Amino acid sequence: MRDGARLAARIWLPVNAESQPVPAVLEYIPYRKRDSSRGRDELNHPYIAGHGYICARVDLRGSGDSDGVLVDEYRPQEHEDAEDVIAWLAGQPWCDGNVGMMGISWGGFNSLQLAARRPPELKAIISASATDDLYVDNMHYMGGCLLADNLSEATVMFAFNSLPPDPQIVGERWRDMWQERLSGSGLWLETWLEHQRRDDYWKPASVCEDYSQVQCPVMAVGGWADGYTNAVFRLMEHLDVPRKGLIGPWGHKYPHLGVPGPAIGFLQEAVRWWDHWLKGLDTGIMDEPMLRVWMQDSVTPASSYEDRPGRWVAEDQWPDPDLENREFVLRGHHLVPPEAEEATQRDVAGSVEGTVVDRHDEPHAEIAVKSPLSVGMFAGKWASYAAVPDLPFDQREEDGGAIFFESWPLTEDLEILGQPQCHFEVSADKPVAMLAVRLSDVNLDGEATRVTYGLLNLTHRDGSEDPRPLEPGKKYRVSVPLNGIAQSFPAGHRLRLSISTSYWPLAWPSPESPTVSLTAGVSRFTVPVRQPRDEDARLRPFGEPESAAPLQTTQTQPGQHHWRVTRDLATNVSTLEVANDQGSFRIEDTDTHIRRGTEEWYSFRWNDVNSVRGETRTVRRVERADWGAMVTTNTVLTSTPTEFIVDAELDAYELDAQRGDPRVYAQSWHRRIPRDLV
Numbered sequence: 105m106r107d108g109a110r111l112a113a114r115i116w117l118p119v120n121a122e123s124q125p126v127p128a129v130l131e132y133i134p135y136r137k138r139d140s141s142r143g144r145d146e147l148n149h150p151y152i153a154g155h156g157y158i159c160a161r162v163d164l165r166g167s168g169d170s171d172g173v174l175v176d177e178y179r180p181q182e183h184e185d186a187e188d189v190i191a192w193l194a195g196q197p198w199c200d201g202n203v204g205m206m207g208i209s210w211g212g213f214n215s216l217q218l219a220a221r222r223p224p225e226l227k228a229i230i231s232a233s234a235t236d237d238l239y240v241d242n243m244h245y246m247g248g249c250l251l252a253d254n255l256s257e258a259t260v261m262f263a264f265n266s267l268p269p270d271p272q273i274v275g276e277r278w279r280d281m282w283q284e285r286l287s288g289s290g291l292w293l294e295t296w297l298e299h300q301r302r303d304d305y306w307k308p309a310s311v312c313e314d315y316s317q318v319q320c321p322v323m324a325v326g327g328w329a330d331g332y333t334n335a336v337f338r339l340m341e342h343l344d345v346p347r348k349g350l351i352g353p354w355g356h357k358y359p360h361l362g363v364p365g366p367a368i369g370f371l372q373e374a375v376r377w378w379d380h381w382l383k384g385l386d387t388g389i390m391d392e393p394m395l396r397v398w399m400q401d402s403v404t405p406a407s408s409y410e411d412r413p414g415r416w417v418a419e420d421q422w423p424d425p426d427l428e429n430r431e432f433v434l435r436g437h438h439l440v441p442p443e444a445e446e447a448t449q450r451d452v453a454g455s456v457e458g459t460v461v462d463r464h465d466e467p468h469a470e471i472a473v474k475s476p477l478s479v480g481m482f483a484g485k486w487a488s489y490a491a492v493p494d495l496p497f498d499q500r501e502e503d504g505g506a507i508f509f510e511s512w513p514l515t516e517d518l519e520i521l522g523q524p525q526c527h528f529e530v531s532a533d534k535p536v537a538m539l540a541v542r543l544s545d546v547n548l549d550g551e552a553t554r555v556t557y558g559l560l561n562l563t564h565r566d567g568s569e570d571p572r573p574l575e576p577g578k579k580y581r582v583s584v585p586l587n588g589i590a591q592s593f594p595a596g597h598r599l600r601l602s603i604s605t606s607y608w609p610l611a612w613p614s615p616e617s618p619t620v621s622l623t624a625g626v627s628r629f630t631v632p633v634r635q636p637r638d639e640d641a642r643l644r645p646f647g648e649p650e651s652a653a654p655l656q657t658t659q660t661q662p663g664q665h666h667w668r669v670t671r672d673l674a675t676n677v678s679t680l681e682v683a684n685d686q687g688s689f690r691i692e693d694t695d696t697h698i699r700r701g702t703e704e705w706y707s708f709r710w711n712d713v714n715s716v717r718g719e720t721r722t723v724r725r726v727e728r729a730d731w732g733a734m735v736t737t738n739t740v741l742t743s744t745p746t747e748f749i750v751d752a753e754l755d756a757y758e759l760d761a762q763r764g765d766p767r768v769y770a771q772s773w774h775r776r777i778p779r780d781l782v
Contacts, residue, residue: 112169116153121198127382128158134167150652173288178309194225206230220317228381232325239306248564250612258293259720265289300780302568327354331487340422349395353412355488364409369647393418407493479505480607499552506604522632529623535573537618540607558586609706663687699725732759
């Protein structure tokens with residue numbers, strides 16, 4: 105690096121690269137190339153390298169075997185280092201000077217961010233499961249609501265940042281490097297909680313601040329079960345460079361590993377992309393539609409799916425001017441087409457004396473909702489990893505604590521593509537309140553499968569940069585966008601729009617339990633309707649998933665995975681318990697034993713919003729015959745009406761049987777962070 109620090113890399117080279125230089129493809133993430141990400145790296149990078157590319161997997165500064173300390177995500181140091189890595193790769197004798205960048209999640213984020221910094225050697229990127237806006241569509245906040253994934257992601261990085269480098273790579277200085285990380289990385293959860301609005305902390309690395317800064321071709325990839333699909337739509341709309349969008353049914357996975365399936369031959373598509381932009385070969389990829397998405401068929405609700413039935417559809421441009429925004433009026437617990445609403449209003453106006461009219465059927469009736477905290481216990485995860493059954497279950501479990509509006513049975517199939525929009529008139533009895541809005545597909549048996557959803561902290565009704573408290577009783581016009589989706593609703597099914605004032609534990613509840621009143625008649629719901637097209641059936645089919653040979657490992661201790669909801673009737677405490685324990689395994693290449701386990705608990709007592717509690721525990725262990733380390737973390741997040749409270753513990757042990765595995769570091773944190781209208 106420019107300051108003399110060194111970053112660690114694994115590099116795959118075609119056998120003739122030193123005599124015939126080729127382009128390079130970089131993946132640049134903090135997830136420990138030596139062990140944690142090694143299994144995925146072995147699938148991806150040798151495959152791409154085998155098609156004539158240098159592939160480099162680089163550990164960020166302060167992670168894995170690289171020098172330094174990692175103190176936060178997407179900071180200027182990370183970007184400056186990436187520029188140095190790109191320049192270094194381009195300058196090697198085995199590289200022809202052209203570099204691409206790819207990644208999923210963190211690697212997808214910084215690929216976009218580096219594209220906006222425009223290092224001259226960077227010619228194209230692939231960004232999967234990422235966002236152009238670090239505040240609006242990220243695992244920290246959604247619609248101004250604090251996500252429980254904020255705690256979950258902080259836990260992931262708490263564990264990763266606390267692990268040592270490998271002495272086989274860095275030598276005897278590994279202990280000093282480890283101690284520097286343990287004492288210097290800090291408590292990221294505290295930082296993220298200190299920025300509850302879209303302030304200058306989130307903006308510098310958000311590409312949406314100036315899309316014109318991106319001047320290289322972009323492939324943006326997402327999955328409907330993930331949390332990052334909205335960014336694909338925005339990038340297709342706002343970038344002014346050659347671009348491709350791809351959205352499948354997947355969770356937070358590369359598409360060739362995608363769950364729910366069908367997985368596709370994504371690495372073949374990546375090679376086609378790199379061949380076009382890094383080698384100048386005509387692969388035909390840029391002759392194909394701009395955006396390709398999986399139109400999901402109706403399914404019965406389940407917390408996990410091996411495959412989601414559907415078909416591929418495509419758009420030559422986005423937004424598509426041929427989409428029809430079909431509007432429904434919220435009235436009498438129904439979603440009413442505007443023409444039927446006008447007829448109903450005439451009927452009500454003409455009612456004779458003595459006719460009984462349901463007050464909710466009145467043109468501008470107010471319908472109030474004050475949801476129990478149990479609404480959301482079957483919501484699944486903000487970004488599904490498919491490691492546990494983390495998709496939303498039958499929405500009838502949730503709708504008892506919500507108000508909902510339902511369409512009449514559909515007379516023909518209905519397909520939507522894009523972001524449904526809600527436009528409500530609401531009032532609340534508290535200065536801070538939230539709405540969780542869910543669109544479900546109700547089948548002929550009455551089962552309700554969640555299709556998409558949206559959240560809005562009502563203090564963020566005019567944007568998240570300058571939230572303002574509500575004036576109790578005052579009516580406001582608000583808009584709630586739902587996450588983008590492609591979904592087919594069969595004839596005979598119903599659309600159901602459900603509205604609640606809590607959605608725990610997906611989102612942290614308001615400081616006080618509010619009652620929100622919605623004005624029927626003036627409140628509307630719009631879905632983007634796409635008519636089936638013959639040309640969709642003629643799309644080039646994707647290949648079957650391909651990869652390099654998998655990493656050779658031996659499982660030495662079984663893992664366990666569950667997603668369990670319990671309620672103690674004696675204490676009125678309900679708990680969601682999540683276990684993501686990968687057990688223990690040995691990496692044969694390095695003879696290294698890995699232990700990796702995470703447990704999470706999200707609980708509440710009856711309807712006490714200040715009883716909600718999130719707790720996470722992790723254990724990470726890495727060892728060989730002559731070396732080893734173990735790190736455990738415990739983080740608890742609670743709240744009062746005015747503060748968030750964080751209690752965290754970190755313990756690190758050097759594994760040495762002769763010395764009894766001494767603890768070499770311990771730290772605890774107790775932090776109180778003021779709530780900022782969240």
